[in-house]
Amino acid sequence: MTTTRFHAPERLDEAIRLLAADDEARPLAGGQTLVAMLNADLLSPSQIISLHRIAALKGIEKRSDGSVRIGAMTTHAGLARSDVLRDGHRLLAQAAGRIGHEAIRNRGTIGGAVAHGDPSADYPPALVALDAVIEAVGPKGKREIPASDFFQGFLTTALGQGEIVAAIILPPSLNQARTHYEKFARVEGDFATVSVAVALWRGGVRIALGGVGPVPVRSAEAEAELQAGQLSDAAINDAGALLVAASDPLDDVRGSADYRRRLIPRLVKRAIRAAQAKDAR
Secondary structure, three states, rough: OOOEEOOOOHHHHHHHHHHHHHOOOEEOOOOOOOOHHHOOOOOOOEEEOOOOOOOOHOOEEEEEEEEEOEEEOOHHHHOOOOOOOOHHHHHHHHHHOOOOHHHHHHHHHHHHHHHHHOOOOOHHHHHOOOEEEEEEEEEEEEEEHHHHHHHHEEOOOOOOOEEEEEEEOOOOOOOOOOOEEEEEEEOOOOOOOOEEEEEEEOOOOOOOOOOOOOEEEEHHHHHHHHHHHHOOOOHHHHHHHHHHHHHOOOHHHHHHHHHHHHHHHHHHHHHHHHHHHOOOO
8 A cells, every 4th residue: 555645845945856856756736637646546646745835836927028927826717817817818818717617727727737738628729829938947947948849748748857837927918919719528617629729919810729639739821821811711711721731639538530620620710700709908
């Protein structure tokens, strides 16, 4: 029988020290995934390091350059209702509001969700579309990893041994951007079969897909087609085809690869038209 020790440090450096010293230790953020894996006997960690008492991992701060730093222990519910996330940054709040159910949103954290690296989760495509940066902290110090490089495969991220997600950095907002997060799931609250994160502003278009590959899918060609075509039906159809070609979906319990490919153009058009219909502020 394995005995699991529990620690609740108050300092970030202490949490990092504990994690770096033991390959079998696991950090505890919101616990929505970790606890489920423990209950299913999928994990048997030697130590659990709670991050709940570490003040440095909390809070949402808008900085003087217009960027926003979101502490890893910020809950999904806190993000969904945040007044700090405006203009293009609202895309992340919209994605947060589609995660699970209210009880999950009240407990789960952005840091835990991002570190888990599930390609069907709601944050990854939104973060990639926003060119966000993941701030990781470990025994070698702090480093910043672009979201496009952070997600490396199914449940695989760029985090090294002893590193945790400390914060999410959103670059200065896209002024007057209109955003929409579209999600198709088998039932409300499930992971996405396909999701689409869109930001539209005077200077261009950003779009990223979730659930259609081992990492979020973004296509520079599709974005260029949408911008050049001024979001006409023809341009959206062409962009949808380019995104289908860029995707690499798998068959799983949420849908076949072919089913996902068929969903992509429809959801892309729905997301773009929904973003267009919103007020830019």
